[in-house]
Every structure is written in structure tokens, then in C-alpha cells.
Amino acid sequence: MSRIKIGIVLYPTFGGSGVVATELGKALAAKGHQVHFITYSQPVRLGSFRENIFYHEVAVSDYPLFDFQPYETELTSKIVDVVRYEKLDVLHVHYAIPHASAAFMAKMILRSQGIKIPFVTTLHGTDITLVGKDPSFEPVITFCINESDAVTAVSESLRKSTYEHFKVNREIEVVPNFIVPNIDTMRVNEEMRSKYASKNEVILCHISNFRKVKRVEDVIQVFAKVNAKINSKLILVGDGPERYNCEKLTRELNLTDRIIFLGKLRDTVHVLQIADVFLLPSETESFGLAALEAMAESVPVISSNTGGISEVNQHGYSGFLSDVGDIDDMVKNTLFLLEPETLKQFKINALERSKHFSLVNILPKYEAIYRKLVSKN
Numbered sequence: 001m002s003r004i005k006i007g008i009v010l011y012p013t014f015g016g017s018g019v020v021a022t023e024l025g026k027a028l029a030a031k032g033h034q035v036h037f038i039t040y041s042q043p044v045r046l047g048s049f050r051e052n053i054f055y056h057e058v059a060v061s062d063y064p065l066f067d068f069q070p071y072e073t074e075l076t077s078k079i080v081d082v083v084r085y086e087k088l089d090v091l092h093v094h095y096a097i098p099h100a101s102a103a104f105m106a107k108m109i110l111r112s113q114g115i116k117i118p119f120v121t122t123l124h125g126t127d128i129t130l131v132g133k134d135p136s137f138e139p140v141i142t143f144c145i146n147e148s149d150a151v152t153a154v155s156e157s158l159r160k161s162t163y164e165h166f167k168v169n170r171e172i173e174v175v176p177n178f179i180v181p182n183i184d185t186m187r188v189n190e191e192m193r194s195k196y197a198s199k200n201e202v203i204l205c206h207i208s209n210f211r212k213v214k215r216v217e218d219v220i221q222v223f224a225k226v227n228a229k230i231n232s233k234l235i236l237v238g239d240g241p242e243r244y245n246c247e248k249l250t251r252e253l254n255l256t257d258r259i260i261f262l263g264k265l266r267d268t269v270h271v272l273q274i275a276d277v278f279l280l281p282s283e284t285e286s287f288g289l290a291a292l293e294a295m296a297e298s299v300p301v302i303s304s305n306t307g308g309i310s311e312v313n314q315h316g317y318s319g320f321l322s323d324v325g326d327i328d329d330m331v332k333n334t335l336f337l338l339e340p341e342t343l344k345q346f347k348i349n350a351l352e353r354s355k356h357f358s359l360v361n362i363l364p365k366y367e368a369i370y371r372k373l374v375s376k377n
Contacts, residue, residue, distance in 0.1 A: 004370050005034045007082055009075070009093040009103065012043035015209065016177065016289040017124035019045050020154075021094040023180050027363050029053045036082055040071070044266060056082050072098040072105075079106035083117050089374045091119035092366075096128065097137060100144035118149035118373040120366075123172070125154065125286025125307075126213075128162050142166045150369050155308030158286040173369070176311070177287045178362040179296045179354055193274040196260060197233040202338055204232055205275035205299070207268050207290050208282075210240030215304075217242070217249055218281040218327055222302070224253050225331040230338055234259045235275065237268055272297040277337055280309065283324055288312045295319075295354040300346035302334050318353035319346065 006028060010021035022045040025035040029052035036054045037043060046055065058078045060069050079102060082088065091106075093099035103119040110117050121144065128141075145151055145168050152175040153159040159172045197203050204223055208214040216236070223234040236246070236259065243261070250259045265271065272278070278294035280303040285291075288309040291301045295312075301319035303309050315321045320333035337346055 003032050003034060004028075004090060004367075004374060005036070005086065005088045006370060007036045007038055007079065007086075007088045007091045009038045009079065009091065009099045010043065011095055012037075012039045012041050012046075016287070017095045017122075018043060020124070020177050020289065021092075021122075022046055023178075023359070024092075024363070024366065025053065026050065027180070027359055028366075031363070031367075033367075034086075036086055036088060038075070038078055038082055040075075054086070072102050075099070075102040076105045076109070079103060080109050083110055084113070084115065088117060089377070090370050091117055092122065092370075093119055094122045095124050096121060096141050096144060100148060101140055104144055104147050116377050118377055120150045120152065120369055120373070121145060121148040122175070123151065123153045123158055123162060123286075125158060125284075128158060128165065128286070138166065142168065146170055149373050152366075152369070154287040155311050157308040157311065161286075161307075173365075175365045175369075176357055176362060177289050177292065178357050178359045179292055180359050192270070196235065196274065198231075201231045201233055202276045203274055204234045204277050204279055204334070205237070205271060205294070206234070206279045207237040207271070207294075208240070208280075210238050210242040210246065212242060213283045214242070215281045215283055215325070216246050218325065218330075219279045220246060220249050220253070220255070220259065221327050222279060222281065222330045222334065223259065224255060225327070226334050226338075227255070227258055229335055232258065235262060235271060236260065237262050237265055237271055239264050268293070269297060272299050275299050276343060277302055277334060278319075279330070279334075280304070280313075281322075281324070281327075281330060282306060282309070285309045291319075292354055292357055295350040298347040298351045300337055300343070300350045302330050302337065312353075312357070314349075314353055317346075318350040 008025045011018045022043040029035045034052050038056045040058045058075050093103045100121045151170050151172045153172050154177045206219045278299045278301045280291050285307045292312050301313045303313050304324045305321035313319045322329040
């Protein structure tokens with residue numbers, strides 16, 4: 001069977017799971033597979049009209065009876081509808097809550113109608129490391145993982161964590177996140193860089209959703225100490241609950257002329273192209289997609305050593321790893337990295353390291369999983 005009809009269920013936001021799921025679907029469609037995205041709004045990375053790609057919106061009804069709208073039920077109904085009428089071969093759900101449980105319910109409903117549909121669950125991180133550890137979710141998460149026809153995790157660290165915290169009896173295959181080659185050949189020129197920093201200044205960068213787990217205040221503290229030694233600018237991309245505290249800290253440290261808050265950007269490539277070092281001091285990271293995207297633009301990474309980051313950022317090669325919260329060690333490593341000849345070599349190394357996570361290496365792994373499930377069905 002050459003062409004597979006795949007239903008992809010995802011969160012359509014800027015988050016890592018949504019980005020990876022969308023880019024995976026686009027790549028599958030480019031190879032001739034038929035891809036059906038099922039979610040509540042168009043994925044932010046989906047882009048314009050493309051061959052073999054279809055989008056099915058889950059309509060969330062406003063019933064006064066409910067304090068909270070029954071999205072999981074409506075998602076289940078939409079999955080059933082799409083599988084029946086588009087004759088899908090396999091479902092791939094990204095993020096356990098509520099996608100895996102909705103896929104299971106849809107599978108049972110379809111089975112009662114004589115239709116078999118296998119589903120793959122990909123665990124991305126916070127569905128396991130944060131949300132899933134909540135006792136109120138644990139029984140559902142455990143059940144849905146065990147009832148999935150195949151389960152993947154984006155890092156060895158996440159795979160291990162899942163086995164530690166849930167009574168999982170299924171094999172979990174590690175399929176790492178990936179990067180999509182940047183087809184935009186336009187490099188940001190020195191004129192654009194000069195809008196943010198002078199020639200004798202270096203640019204540090206951080207991109208995230210500004211949640212506590214990202215420890216963005218640590219980014220600012222590291223920058224403050226680096227800037228005291230080397231003229232620098234810090235570009236912060238993203239928005240979220242911790243932004244106000246970060247802006248407040250910036251004012252307290254008298255760094256408002258040194259730190260630039262850009263807010264949310266759909267395309268962060270051009271920001272990375274003018275950066276010298278990427279900072280990612282997270283409390284937890286199941287993979288560290290932001291770090292990989294930086295490395296793909298030849299930007300070395302200063303990061304914590306938590307979770308799956310150490311599987312991406314190679315210590316002493318593509319950047320440096322420090323214990324969570326060890327600001328002084330991150331400062332020391334950043335200053336070492338910013339030595340001109342050292343930085344030049346680490347930029348080369350970062351790009352080389354990123355190639356291990358190229359889409360061409362990862363896509364066949366998912367195709368093999370789909371084909372195995374379809375052949376068994």
C-alpha cells in the first residue's frame with residue numbers, strides 16, 4: 001500500500017506538539033499520503049492551500065446547560081464522522097489529553113458500526129510530566145496509552161518518565177522531534193541585525209510560551225551578568241503568564257535598553273538568524289524543540305540538563321548544559337562560548353548536530369508505524 005489516509009488530531013497552537021504534528025502532516029502530504037487535520041481551529045503552521053491536505057474543524061457548541069463545553073465529546077463525534085466518510089486508514093493523535101481518550105471512544109463507536117481504525121498516540125511532554133501526574137487524570141492517561149495501537153515518545157527521557165509514573169504495559173517507541181529544512185534562503189543581513197544591536201554587541205535570544213517551567217527570569221539573570229562583562233542585547237520572543245514578571249525584573253535591573261520583548265511571532269527563523277547564543281534554562285523539557293530550531297540556524301545553546309534537552313544539545317559541542325537554576329554556571333559557559341573563535345566553531349557544530357534530527361531521518365519511522373498498523377487491520 002503506497003498511499004495512506006491519515007487523520008491527525010492535535011492542538012493547533014504555537015506549542016511544540018502542534019508545530020511538530022502540523023509539519024509532520026505537511027511532509028506526509030508531500031510524499032503523496034492523504035492527511036486530514038482534525039482540531040478546533042486551523043493549525044498556525046498549516047499555511048496556504050496544499051495538495052493532499054484537508055482540515056476538519058471541531059465545532060464547539062455553546063450549551064447553557066454546561067459550565068464547561070464538552071470538547072472531548074465533540075472531538076470524538078468529529079473523528080467518527082471523518083473516519084467514516086473519508087475512509088481513513090489510521091489516526092495519529094498528538095498529546096494524550098484529551099486526544100487519546102477521544103480516539104479510543106471513536107474507535108469503539110466505529111467498531112460497533114463494523115469499521116476498524118487503529119490509532120497512534122504520541123506523547124510530547126507536559127501531557128505526561130505535568131498534567132498526567134495529576135491523580136485525577138492518571139487512570140484515564142494510563143488506560144488510553146495501554147489501549148493505543150502504537151505509542152511513541154519524543155525522547156528517551158520522556159519514555160522513561162512515562163514508565164515511571166504510569167502502569168503502562170505497552171512498548172513505547174522513541175521517535176524524536178525533527179526540524180524542517182528552511183527553504184527561505186534569504187538570510188537576515190547586517191542591516192537588519194543593526195536594528196537590534198551595534199557591531200560590538202552580541203545578541204542572546206530566548207523563545208518560549210513564558211510559563212514558569214521555562215524559567216525566563218533565569219534568562220534575564222544570566223543575561224544581566226553576561227552584559228556586565230560583554231556589551232550585549234537580549235531578544236525575548238513569545239508571551240504568556242510570566243511576561244509581566246519578566247518585564248518587571250528588567251526594569252528593576254535597569255536593563256530596559258538592553259532587553260527587547262518582541263511578543264509572539266509566527267516565524268522565528270529570522271530572529272534566530274541574527275542571534276549568537278540561545279538560552280533555554282527550563283525546569284523541565286521533554287525534548288527541547290526550541291533549542292533544536294536554534295541549532296538548525298547555527299546558534300549554539302546554553303541550557304539546563306533536564307529531561308530530553310541533553311539528547312539534543314550536546315555538552316561541549318553544540319553548546320553547554322548546566323543544572324536547573326545554576327545561573328553562575330550558565331554565565332560562565334556563555335562567556336566562554338562568546339570568545340570569537342570558540343563561537344565560530346560552536347556555530348558550525350550546532351548546525352551539524354541539528355542534522356541528526358532532520359525530517360528525512362524521522363519521517364520514515366512514522367510511515368513504518370502506520371504501515372504496520374494498517375497491514376494488521
